[in-house]
Amino acid sequence: MKPLEDVRIISLEQYGAGPFGSLHLADQGAEIIKVEDPRTGGDVGRYVPPYAEDEDSLFYETFNRNKKSISLDMSTPSGRAVFEDLVRNADAVYSNLRGDVPAKLKITYDDLKHINPKIVCCSLSGFGMTGPRAAQPAYDYILQGLTGWMDLTGEPEGPPTKSGLSLVDYCGGYVAVLALLTGLHAARRDGVGMDCDVSLYDTALSMLTYPGTWHMNAGFTPVRTHHSAHPSLVPFQAFEAKDGWIVVGCAKEKFWQRLVEVIERPDLGADPRYASFAERQKNAGTLLPELERIIATRTVAEWLTPMTAAAIPCGPINDVSQALQEEHASARDLIVETEHPRYGTLKNLASPVRVGSEQPEYRRAPQRGENSEEILNGVLGYSPERIAELNGEGAFGASA
Template sequence: MRPLEDVRIIAVEQYGAGPFGSVHLADLGAEVIKIEDPRAGGDVGRYVPPYAEGEDSLFFETFNRNKRSLSLDLSSPEGRAVFEDLVKVSDAVYSNLRGDVPAKIGITYDDLKHLNPAIVCCSLTGFGMTGPRSKEPGYDYVLQGLAGWMDLTGDPEGPPTKSGLSMVDYSGGFVAAISLLAGLHAARRDGVGMDCDVSLYDTAIGLLTYPAVWHLNAGFVPERTRHSAHPSLVPFQAFEAADGWLVVGCAKEKFWQRLAVVIGHPEWAGDPRFATFADRRRNKDVLLPLLEEIFRRRTVDEWLKPLYAASIPCGPINDVPAAMKEEHTLARDLLVETEHPHWGTVRQVASPVRVGADRPAYRRAPRRNEDFGHVVRDLLGYDDTRISTLTDAGAFGPLPDGDTTPASGGGAAASGGGASEGVGAVGS
């Protein structure tokens, strides 16, 4: 069995942060049942451009492989009844909504424990379920600014800069997945579930790590550094070569001693201006211009060969196409393929989570409501009469005139991705 093959998760999730956290659990074998609001056209991620046609988007494929999809209107009593039946046979309810929404729509532990005392309710929200900002929507860009990340990033002479990736979203997804797994472990041990109140804000503040500790205890005020230089280790930064850029880092004294030899100045290893971490930091305005002038004399490859040979931490600054072609990327099986009815063969990056020797099996992301039959018949045991009654009552969304089957694959619900306070609520 795969590590999480005995785990079933109801995912009331959307867009990036929440689906990013649960996709790794799905890759590890968990059955992740993605609840999609039929009133909003399902997960808004289905419509993210530029690579989107109808409800098929490569953005959605990225975050939802190996999952199942069920269209379910949680705002209707009948849809709620189906959801509660799912809670009875599941291990966790996982969501990424605005901080006040989980309680508002009744998906916290107190709301569900009478159905399943061991249920774990993991809520990844923008700002958490308590505090003055709990009702605010949270987005990666906003959080990078609010938590001080943008002030730390970019050139000293330039504006505050966002990371090229949505690192608060992705880190928040990982934090939520860790919290959910810890909750599951405790629930299986003790027979009692709980809430996991996780937020993007908490994640962003927590990741300030040592700069925050330096500030809180020594009054340190972080500043942006030229060429992405490390705040205390010199040299450890990007250097411009004759044909591109590379990173060189001396995180240990032995690396500086080796670098001095590679660049043709072995005497600098013992130079009192540069001999120690403290000396180099104190005299960085002298040392760095000297190093920059030297590195501009050769190409990136001409520098990397002797640097690798000397075991000095270094690497080229690749663009994304180059990173996808890196020999190590291929050797680590980090590119995987799935087959999709619209996109054909979809290539994407594998989960970095590794458990044991077996590699995950990858299945494309589900079309909207694709797993209706599996969920309502196989898991819940509903018969035709029950399904028909729930369908007519709107549990699975509105039906087009003359149709008698729930919306599937975008055939019945409005396409667009508008948000409601329920499943489609803007959260994280």
């Protein structure tokens, strides 16, 4: 069996953060049943431009591989009845909605425990289900600003800058599925389910990590650094070579000693001003300009070859195309392919979650409602007559 083949999750997920989290569970064999609202056309990720047509988009394909979809109008009594039958036969309900919405939709543990006492109800929201901001909408960009990330990012004289990727969303997805699996373990052990209240805000604030600890306990004020330099380790930053950029990091004293040999400046290694982490940080104003001058004299390849041979932490600053063509990406099987009726052979990025020696199998993201018959018949055991009755009552949407 696949690692999570015995796990069934009913998912009211949309856009990026929620689907990103459950994607990693789906790749490990969990059955993710997406409940999509026919009144709104399902997951809004289906319509994200620029590569979108009808209900297909490359954005949606990125986050919904290996999942199943049922189109279900939970605002109708019959649609709600189908949802509750799904809960009865599931391990978890997973959602990424605004913090006050799970209670309104009656998808919290208190709402569902009479149906399935073991059910784990995991909510990933912007601000969580409690607190003064619980009813506010939130997106990655907003939270990068609110939690201090943007103030820390960019050049010292430049404007506050967001990350080039939606890291709050993606980290929030990882935290949500970690919480869900933790809850699932406890529910199987104890026979009692629970709520998992996860928020993007909590995730982003907690990821301030040691700068936050330094500030609260020692009054440290984080500042932006030139060329993305590490706040305390010198040298550890981006350097401009003749034909591009590289990152060089001396996170241990031995790396500094190796670096001065590679750049043919042993005098810097012998200079007492640069003899330790603390001294190099104190004298960064004289050391870093000299290192920048030296590294600018050769190409990226001319520096990376001897630095790599000396086992100095280093690497090129690639663009996206270069990153995807790295030999190591191919060796690690990080580019996967699925077949799609609109896109043909579609390339996607594999989950970094590795469990055991077997490679996951990959299936394209589902069309809205594509698996309805399989779910209604195979999971719920509905007869054709029951399905027809529910359809007539609008359970699957007015035009189903």
